[in-house]
Amino acid sequence: MNLIFAGTPAFAVPALEALLRAGHRIRAVYTQPDRPAGRGRKLAASPVKQCALIHGLEIRQPEKISGEEKILCHDAPEAMIVIAYGLLLPPAVLAIPRHGCINVHASLLPRWRGAAPIPRAIEAGDTVTGVSIMQMEAGLDTGPVLAELRTPIHETDTAQTLHDRLATLGADVLVATLERLTRGAITPQSQDTAGACYAKKLRKEESLLDWDLPAKILHRKIRALIPWPVASTTWGGKTLRLWEAGPLEASGTAGLPGTIVQADASGIRVQTGNGTLSLTRLQAEGGKILSAGDFLNGHKLAAGGRLGDETKTITNH
Numbered sequence: 001m002n003l004i005f006a007g008t009p010a011f012a013v014p015a016l017e018a019l020l021r022a023g024h025r026i027r028a029v030y031t032q033p034d035r036p037a038g039r040g041r042k043l044a045a046s047p048v049k050q051c052a053l054i055h056g057l058e059i060r061q062p063e064k065i066s067g068e069e070k071i072l073c074h075d076a077p078e079a080m081i082v083i084a085y086g087l088l089l090p091p092a093v094l095a096i097p098r099h100g101c102i103n104v105h106a107s108l109l110p111r112w113r114g115a116a117p118i119p120r121a122i123e124a125g126d127t128v129t130g131v132s133i134m135q136m137e138a139g140l141d142t143g144p145v146l147a148e149l150r151t152p153i154h155e156t157d158t159a160q161t162l163h164d165r166l167a168t169l170g171a172d173v174l175v176a177t178l179e180r181l182t183r184g185a186i187t188p189q190s191q192d193t194a195g196a197c198y199a200k201k202l203r204k205e206e207s208l209l210d211w212d213l214p215a216k217i218l219h220r221k222i223r224a225l226i227p228w229p230v231a232s233t234t235w236g237g238k239t240l241r242l243w244e245a246g247p248l249e250a251s252g253t254a255g256l257p258g259t260i261v262q263a264d265a266s267g268i269r270v271q272t273g274n275g276t277l278s279l280t281r282l283q284a285e286g287g288k289i290l291s292a293g294d295f296l297n298g299h300k301l302a303a304g305g306r307l308g309d310e311t312k313t314i315t316n317h
């Protein structure tokens with residue numbers, strides 16, 4: 001098929017590569033303009049742009065896609081593939097391709113429409129997620145579903161590991177869907193709006209943990225916020241970032257939430273509002289990410305210490 005591809009982050013790259021391997025003709029790649037990144041704030045190309053450069057594809061980076069209608073009509077695409085592009089497509093663009101604009105979304109629609117479906121699914125405690133291939137329309141992730149593929153969410157999954165798995169699954173099911181589409185072998189399925197929920201964009205302010213919450217909720221939040229913005233707490237007035245929590249354990253001795261009940265190479269166990277949580281990879285302010293054992297070798301963190309709001313007293317709970 002003659003295709004236009006629109007995407008920006010790493011999640012879209014496996015799909016672009018899979019389309020090329022399958023023999024589709026990518027007439028042009030739309031991606032966000034280069035943005036400042038890193039400590040030096042130098043302009044950096046998006047992962048999709050980097051991939052397109054490797055394959056010698058035409059790259060277009062308009063600040064807005066409205067106004068691109070004339071050149072898109074000249075491209076005469078049979079479909080436009082849109083994956084985390086970052087810009088809303090106006091109706092005039094949606095109407096150009098013969099088979100419409102097709103989106104790969106990282107959830108089982110209508111659950112988790114919106115910007116952050118992967119971390120929100122983990123945070124909510126979902127045990128299953130997947131990818132949906134959706135026919136785009138004017139609403140936000142409201143179009144009919146052409147295909148979906150499910151995968152379990154494991155208790156060890158972070159937003160990063162689940163992202164990588166869904167990106168690969170999405171690429172595979174997209175290629176299969178396009179093949180079926182050319183044969184007229186797909187019946188689009190309307191979404192059941194009764195099951196719809198919105199995955200709001202992650203904010204840096206969400207990273208601070210509340211130790212009053214149960215261990216199972218904090219465990220999910222730590223996993224959901226990797227690789228960004230990364231869950232955190234305070235210790236000695238400084239920020240402590242939490243990169244990994246061990247498997248959930250049976251509830252330990254009740255105590256003031258945030259109190260360290262045990263600290264050794266296997267993990268730093270912290271009392272929560274219900275149960276204890278074992279921290280296994282940590283990062284002190286300005287330091288490196290370390291295993292619990294390595295962290296304890298360089299920091300005086302011991303049982304009886306306190307994480308979080310050290311000004312709280314037992315009467316607050």
